[in-house]
Structures are given as structure tokens and as C-alpha cells.
Amino acid sequence: MPRMPRRRRGALALALPLFLLLGACASDAPQDTLDPKGPIARQIDDLVNPVFLVAAVVFVIVEFGTLAMVLKFRKRRGEDDDDLPAQTHGNTKLEIGWTVLPAAILAVVAVGTIGTLININSRDDAAMTVRVEGQQWWWRYSYDVDGDGRFEDEEPSTGTDLVIPAGVDVELEIHSNDVIHSFWIPSLNGKKDAVPGRTHTLTLNADEPGTYVGQCTEFCGLSHAYMRQRAVALPQDEFDDWLANQATEAEEPEEGTEAALGAELFTTQCSRCHVARGINDEEWADEGDKTLVAGEAPELTHFATRGAFAGGTYNLWEDLDGDDIVEYDEIGGELNRIDLEAWLRNPPGQKPMAPEARGMPNLQLQEEQIDQLVAFLQTLD
Numbered sequence: 001m002p003r004m005p006r007r008r009r010g011a012l013a014l015a016l017p018l019f020l021l022l023g024a025c026a027s028d029a030p031q032d033t034l035d036p037k038g039p040i041a042r043q044i045d046d047l048v049n050p051v052f053l054v055a056a057v058v059f060v061i062v063e064f065g066t067l068a069m070v071l072k073f074r075k076r077r078g079e080d081d082d083d084l085p086a087q088t089h090g091n092t093k094l095e096i097g098w099t100v101l102p103a104a105i106l107a108v109v110a111v112g113t114i115g116t117l118i119n120i121n122s123r124d125d126a127a128m129t130v131r132v133e134g135q136q137w138w139w140r141y142s143y144d145v146d147g148d149g150r151f152e153d154e155e156p157s158t159g160t161d162l163v164i165p166a167g168v169d170v171e172l173e174i175h176s177n178d179v180i181h182s183f184w185i186p187s188l189n190g191k192k193d194a195v196p197g198r199t200h201t202l203t204l205n206a207d208e209p210g211t212y213v214g215q216c217t218e219f220c221g222l223s224h225a226y227m228r229q230r231a232v233a234l235p236q237d238e239f240d241d242w243l244a245n246q247a248t249e250a251e252e253p254e255e256g257t258e259a260a261l262g263a264e265l266f267t268t269q270c271s272r273c274h275v276a277r278g279i280n281d282e283e284w285a286d287e288g289d290k291t292l293v294a295g296e297a298p299e300l301t302h303f304a305t306r307g308a309f310a311g312g313t314y315n316l317w318e319d320l321d322g323d324d325i326v327e328y329d330e331i332g333g334e335l336n337r338i339d340l341e342a343w344l345r346n347p348p349g350q351k352p353m354a355p356e357a358r359g360m361p362n363l364q365l366q367e368e369q370i371d372q373l374v375a376f377l378q379t380l381d
């Protein structure tokens with residue numbers, strides 16, 4: 001192979017870091033870890049920034065020092081190969097210096113790190129607790145409406161959308177129903193693994209109402225990349241209304257309508273995995289066919305109050321302001337009918353769900369049935 005000309009090699013060597021640098025400059029990056037939107041994430045940020053600064057200064061000194069030495073003591077033209085530079089051995093002052101200084105720097109960093117860890121992990125005045133379950137490939141959030149400390153079947157749960165009140169600590173009790181997943185909303189806190197058989201806690205706190213996105217950060221199988229999260233923070237009164245609504249049963253659609261046909265179809269075709277309280281909970285109770293590895297599918301009682309479906313793979317409503325995130329005020333606006341219909345037509349074709357018996361199967365629905373189901377799903381608000 002001919003060698004690349006020197007100049008081109010130089011250009012390539014410069015281009016690679018430049019591309020990496022440019023990659024870090026995206027402005028519309030909602031999963032930016034360096035853009036905290038709550039007090040807990042801010043504490044982490046307040047630790048990361050000075051540590052990064054110290055590390056950067058050390059990096060520059062060491063790298064430029066090394067380069068300077070190499071240049072200064074390089075072999076010069078006319079010097080004999082056998083000419084050795086003056087040999088020295090040992091410099092007590094220098095050696096003590098470069099042992100003590102890094103130790104001191106690390107000690108300072110350790111104090112800050114441990115202090116931050118203790119602070120963000122000992123927040124025991126949480127306003128509420130939500131149970132989080134990761135499974136292939138979506139997140140379930142269960143709410144303890146009656147406040148008895150238990151998450152019962154009759155109490156509501158959502159998929160993908162974690163709705164919380166803004167400005168207060170919300171404690172998450174994180175579980176997994178199958179393999180290891182990892183929960184992470186970068187703008188609200190660090191990440192926490194969801195491990196089968198264990199309960200991990202994590203606290204979220206959002207300064208302002210808004211929608212904060214994240215995604216599973218532990219490789220958990222084929223559709224790991226389609227296991228997304230949305231934390232929807234609402235003002236306390238709106239959150240109370242939201243929770244009160246979630247606790248209600250779904251209303252049966254008016255007889256003779258397309259939605260009523262959809263409800264019937266839902267009861268016969270979807271009850272194996274999905275429940276909509278008030279519609280098919282009788283069929284569902286105790287009859288759940290446990291062929292799904294991780295248990296049943298998302299509860300759909302108030303499906304239409306969510307911003308996304310299929311583990312956050314698709315927006316359920318149109319993103320009207322074009323910022324790629326469906327905010328709370330866009331929910332209930334314009335239905336993303338195309339993706340919803342495509343999903344019902346062939347779910348495994350939309351989101352890889354192998355090996356078999358994970359996720360939603362293709363039910364071979366007719367177009368007419370898909371229309372009926374969509375009409376029914378829209379009534380679940």
C-alpha cells in the first residue's frame with residue numbers, strides 16, 4: 001500500500017478530533033448531561049465542573065510538559081548515535097512533589113465527590129414514591145393513590161410517561177422484571193440500574209414543569225435503543241388532577257360507535273396482555289397468560305393521556321412546536337395516527353422484539369379493525 005502523503009496524514013489527524021468536538025456542539029440535545037434542570041442534577045453538575053477544570057489543567061500541564069521535553073532533548077542533526085545525554089539519577093524534591101501534589105488533588109476531589117454522593121442519596125423527605133419497573137422494552141410507573149405504601153393492581157400505572165409534580169422530591173423505587181436495565185433522566189439526576197430481585201432508589205426533582213427525556217442506559221437486548229423515558233413534571237395542582245383522573249376507570253364508549261366496536265375488539269384481542277380498568281379488567285384478572293417473559297403489557301386505562309407509546313419509540317401526539325418532544329400541552333392535540341396504525345398493523349415490524357414472546361405480537365388485524373381500535377384508544381383519556 002502506498003503511504004499517504006505527509007500533509008494529508010496531518011490533515012486527517014486534525015480532522016478526527018475536530019469532528020468529535022463538533023459532535024459535542026449540538027444545541028438541541030435534550031439528553032445533555034451537562035444541562036441540569038433540577039436541584040439534584042445541579043449538585044452533580046456543581047461537582048463535575050470543578051473536577052473537569054482541575055483535570056483539564058493537569059492534562060494540559062502534563063501533555064505540554066511531555067512534548068516540551070521530547071522537543072528539547074531530541075537528537076539533533078550532527079549528533080552521534082553513541083552520544084548519550086548527561087545521565088542523572090533521582091531528584092528527591094521533584095519526586096516528593098509529584099507524589100504529594102496528585103494525592104492532595106485527589107483528596108480534595110474525594111471530599112467533594114463523597115459529599116455530593118451522600119447529599120443526593122439521602123433525601124428522605126420525598127413528597128411521594130413511584131414504583132418503576134423496567135422490562136423488555138419499556139418502563140412501567142405505578143402510583144400509590146391511597147397512600148398506604150403499596151402499589152396495588154387497582155391503582156393506576158403508566159408506560160413510558162413518568163408524571164411527577166414539579167419542585168418537590170419524588171422518590172423512585174426501581175425494579176426490573178427480567179434483565180438489567182438502567183434508569184436515567186440526565187437533566188434530573190444520575191442513572192440507577194434496575195436489577196432483577198433488587199430495589200434501588202433514586203430521587204428526581206425538576207425545578208420547573210416540563211418534559212424531560214431519557215433512555216435505558218444498560219444494554220438489555222434487541223430493542224434496548226427503543227426503551228425510552230419521559231419525565232413529565234407538572235405544577236402540583238395539575239399533577240393532583242392528573243393523578244385523580246388516572247385513578248378513575250375508563251368509560252365505556254357509547255354503543256354503536258366505532259369506538260365501541262374497538263372496545264369489543266380490545267377485550268377479545270388484547271386482554272391477554274393489556275388492561276384498561278373499567279373495560280376488560282374482569283377478563284384480565286387471574287387469566288393473564290404469562291407467555292410474555294416479563295409479565296403483562298402496559299396498562300391502557302388512560303392511554304390517550306401519554307405523549308408516547310411502544311416504549312417511547314413513537315410520539316402518540318403530533319409534536320406541534322417541532323422540538324421533537326411532545327409536551328403535556330400537546331397531549332390530546334393532533335393524534336399521530338400514522339405511527340399508531342402502523343404499530344397496530346405489525347408491531348414486531350416497527351420495533352424489533354425477538355426472541356419470540358417478548359413484546360406485542362402481530363395480531364393480523366384488518367384495516368377496519370385498526371380504525372376501530374384507534375377510535376377506542378382515543379377515548380382512553
Ligand code: CUA
Binds near residue numbers: 135180181182218220
Ligand atoms: Cu432496558 Cu436497555
